[in-house]
Amino acid sequence: xxxxxxxxxxxxxxxxxxxxxxxxxxxxxxxxxxxxxxxxxxxxxxxxxxxxxxxxxxxxxxxxxxxxxxxxxxxxxxxxxxxxxxxxxxxxxxxxxxxxxxxxxx
Numbered sequence: 001x002x003x004x005x006x007x008x009x010x011x012x013x014x015x016x017x018x019x020x021x022x023x024x025x026x027x028x029x030x031x032x033x034x035x036x037x038x039x040x041x042x043x044x045x046x047x048x049x050x051x052x053x054x055x056x057x058x059x060x061x062x063x064x065x066x067x068x069x070x071x072x073x074x075x076x077x078x079x080x081x082x083x084x085x086x087x088x089x090x091x092x093x094x095x096x097x098x099x100x101x102x103x104x105x106x
Contacts, residue, residue, distance in 0.1 A: 044091035056080040
């Protein structure tokens with residue numbers, strides 16, 4: 001396997017699932033959708049993607065090679081998925097609190 005593919009295998013395998021999670025994050029809740037929310041959502045998705053890539057590269061570099069090459073992929077997958085999901089969940093709750101605070105009647 002090519003070193004570039006091996007390093008990014010986690011992203012290649014999880015890309016469809018990440019697109020589904022990103023779409024759900026983007027569409028829920030549907031309203032309100034002011035310009036500030038769109039900017040916040042785009043930044044949150046970008047931060048989640050960058051954090052995912054950084055964590056995957058870190059996990060690949062830090063995995064103990066005595067357990068085999070597959071362990072590097074398993075660790076990178078677990079860490080990367082957790083970081084991506086954690087970032088989107090944190091952004092979801094931050095956005096929710098912000099929308100509730102600035103909701104109708106304010």
